[in-house]
Amino acid sequence: MKTRRIVLGAAVVAVVVAALWGVPRIRRLKAALRHAVRIEPEASQASYLCYFPTGEGLDLVEESRQAPKAESPADRVRILVTELGRGPAAAGSLPVLPEDAAPRTVFLASDGTAYIDFPRSALEQASGPREEFLLVRAIARTLIRNCPEVRAFVVLADGAPAGTVVMHFPARGKYLLPQSRPARPK
Amino acid sequence: MNNPAAVSPGLLLLLAPLLAPLLAPILAPLPASAGGVRAVVRLADQIRAVQVQVENGEVHVPLFACGPILGGEARWDRLTNRWEMRGRQVLARGYLDEPLVYVGGQPLLVRNPPRLIDGAPYLSVEVLRVLGRHGWETDVVWDEAARELVVKAAQQESAAPVRTRRVSIPAVPDGGRVLVLDAGHPRGAGARGARGISEGDLGLALATAVSATVAFVEGAAPVVIQGEEGGLEPAEAAGLANALQASAYVGFHGSSYGTPGVAVWVFGLANVVGTGVVFEPFEPGQGWSRSAVARSARSTALARRLIRALSEAGIPATGPLQAPLVQLEGVECPAIVVEFEGLASPAGASLALDPEVRAKFAAAVAAALAPETRGAP
Numbered sequence: 001m002k003t004r005r006i007v008l009g010a011a012v013v014a015v016v017v018a019a020l021w022g023v024p025r026i027r028r029l030k031a032a033l034r035h036a037v038r039i040e041p042e043a044s045q046a047s048y049l050c051y052f053p054t055g056e057g058l059d060l061v062e063e064s065r066q067a068p069k070a071e072s073p074a075d076r077v078r079i080l081v082t083e084l085g086r087g088p089a090a091a092g093s094l095p096v097l098p099e100d101a102a103p104r105t106v107f108l109a110s111d112g113t114a115y116i117d118f119p120r121s122a123l124e125q126a127s128g129p130r131e132e133f134l135l136v137r138a139i140a141r142t143l144i145r146n147c148p149e150v151r152a153f154v155v156l157a158d159g160a161p162a163g164t165v166v167m168h169f170p171a172r173g174k175y176l177l178p179q180s181r182p183a184r185p186k
Numbered sequence: 187m188n189n190p191a192a193v194s195p196g197l198l199l200l201l202a203p204l205l206a207p208l209l210a211p212i213l214a215p216l217p218a219s220a221g222g223v224r225a226v227v228r229l230a231d232q233i234r235a236v237q238v239q240v241e242n243g244e245v246h247v248p249l250f251a252c253g254p255i256l257g258g259e260a261r262w263d264r265l266t267n268r269w270e271m272r273g274r275q276v277l278a279r280g281y282l283d284e285p286l287v288y289v290g291g292q293p294l295l296v297r298n299p300p301r302l303i304d305g306a307p308y309l310s311v312e313v314l315r316v317l318g319r320h321g322w323e324t325d326v327v328w329d330e331a332a333r334e335l336v337v338k339a340a341q342q343e344s345a346a347p348v349r350t351r352r353v354s355i356p357a358v359p360d361g362g363r364v365l366v367l368d369a370g371h372p373r374g375a376g377a378r379g380a381r382g383i384s385e386g387d388l389g390l391a392l393a394t395a396v397s398a399t400v401a402f403v404e405g406a407a408p409v410v411i412q413g414e415e416g417g418l419e420p421a422e423a424a425g426l427a428n429a430l431q432a433s434a435y436v437g438f439h440g441s442s443y444g445t446p447g448v449a450v451w452v453f454g455l456a457n458v459v460g461t462g463v464v465f466e467p468f469e470p471g472q473g474w475s476r477s478a479v480a481r482s483a484r485s486t487a488l489a490r491r492l493i494r495a496l497s498e499a500g501i502p503a504t505g506p507l508q509a510p511l512v513q514l515e516g517v518e519c520p521a522i523v524v525e526f527e528g529l530a531s532p533a534g535a536s537l538a539l540d541p542e543v544r545a546k547f548a549a550a551v552a553a554a555l556a557p558e559t560r561g562a563p
Contacts, residue, residue, distance in 0.1 A: 010200060053443060055443055055444070056444075056445055057444075057445060094443060105285070105295060105297070107284070107285050107286055107295055109284075109286055115286060115293060115295055117295045126375075126376060126377050126378050126385075126442075127376075127377055127441075127442075128376065128377035128385055128439055128440050128441025128442060128443070128525060128527075128529070129439055129441055129449075129451060129509070129511060129523065129525050130441035130442075130443045130444040130449065130525065130527055131377065131441055131442060131443050133459060133507075133509060134443060136458075136459045137459035137460055137463075140459050140460055140463050141460060144460075152466070154293060156293070156294075156295055159294055159295045159296065159316070160292070160294050160295075160320065161292055161293065161294075161468070163419070163420075163512065164420075164512050167371070167376065168439070168509075168511050168512060168513065169509065169510065169511065169512070170465065170467065170475075170510050170511075170512050170515065172292070172467060172468050172469070173465050173466050173467035173468050173469075173510075174465070174466045174468075175458070175459070175463060175464075175465055175466075176463065176464040176465070176466055177462070177463060178461065178462030178463065179462075
């Protein structure tokens with residue numbers, strides 16, 4: 001009788017322990033499986049449109065790029081500015097940023113302002129008003145074309161606004177983008 | 187063994203493997219964030235104790251302890267998660283879990299944002315350091331070994347812009363209306379071009395040539411200024427022009443890109459790099475840049491006269507281009523920037539260095555400026 005009671009008690013404890021131990025793990029396993037299903041290799045790349053100057057006048061030319069699919073609107077801004085830093089592929093187009101200049105981080109505020117934080121070294125290039133005009137224009141056009149959520153952008157250097165983007169265009173303010181763009185479908 | 191509460195050692199041994207997963211979290215050492223770490227804050231001649239939290243290697247200080255540490259009043263809105271720190275002359279604000287921190291109206295990005303820990307708002311030491319550097323002019327340092335947060339008056343130059351400093355005013359010829367000719371960047375600095383040309387050297391050569399020509403214009407008193415390395419900033423050049431009550435301001439610049447020729451820029455905030463793109467300064471309304479906008483009509487008229495004169499002289503000219511150039515911001519008189527473009531190309535460099543072109547250019551600028559020198563100074 002006593003042995004039966006002990007065995008029965010142990011069985012009850014074992015069931016409770018197994019339930020407490022197992023349920024969270026099963027939930028985590030399910031979540032991991034759902035995540036694994038989401039990351040399909042064929043969906044990891046996306047098409048973007050980047051803009052680069054030609055060296056003639058004020059015009060920019062469009063370049064299609066394949067880059068990692070963005071996880072969020074802020075991530076899309078980061079990917080696009082990184083692509084601008086990679087420079088143009090087409091002959092005749094000109095870079096707007098030093099080679100491989102990439103933002104340290106990008107934060108998209110709830111009002112649609114993208115804060116693009118470059119390492120200071122990426123913005124320390126010898127540049128005249130025209131080059132700087134084309135840099136700001138290239139960022140603006142690329143964001144207008146790819147990021148309907150972005151209403152404005154701010155260029156930061158090492159986390160803080162510098163006096164100028166490089167030497168001529170101001171960085172202590174927002175570049176507001178046209179509001180008449182169609183909203184991105186949710 | 188008659189006591190029903192008694193458990194035999196054998197039973198415990200039997201249950202041990204089953205109970206282990208349940209007991210493990212209880213028996214494991216506490217994570218650093220669970221109880222916090224008692225730290226010392228050294229504030230000049232004061233010492234305070236504060237309970238900080240360490241998460242992922244970053245130290246977080248309670249928001250409401252940060253007020254006395256920096257010298258300010260801390261607030262937190264539980265509903266919106268908005269926090270703020272109000273000092274004597276500066277306000278810092280932001281939202282928990284957001285890396286964007288506004289200090290004195292300037293946005294700053296941090297890697298370790300303010301956050302909620304155990305139901306209370308905390309600032310990371312990184313945020314404290316940023317507030318100290320940009321608004322409170324203090325250095326905040328965390329000494330991991332001593333568990334000490336040291337707060338002291340900033341030793342290095344503050345990252346915040348210096349508000350005032352002395353700049354010597356150049357000599358001005360008597361009896362004339364002052365025309366400020368800003369050679370722009372220091373010698374050897376700025377954009378580079380073919381044949382060893384630099385924006386700073388070109389700017390000085392152009393400003394000097396224009397000065398010599400303008401000196402013959404009736405009633406004109408040209409003054410050439412140029413930034414030196416670590417010296418004259420654009421805002422200081424504007425301040426000089428304003429202090430001299432200049433009748434006009436011309437800045438001389440150059441670019442590697444573009445078609446060989448001259449572009450003329452005026453200050454503007456709308457349609458700056460494309461249709462519908464507007465620059466909105468962080469400064470309050472009616473501030474520094476608004477004073478330049480107020481003179482935009484006269485600046486545009488000056489730019490148009492110059493473009494016409496350059497075209498008549500056979501020098502390719504485009505504009506007026508509108509942009510919020512810092513060189514024009516704050517100038518309280520008609521103001522333009524003249525830019526030689528395409529310096530990277532041999533044709534662009536040749537145009538900029540040609541003595542005959544330079545003489546024609548100086549004459550065109552003098553002609554465009556002439557209406558600004560009429561009348562008594």
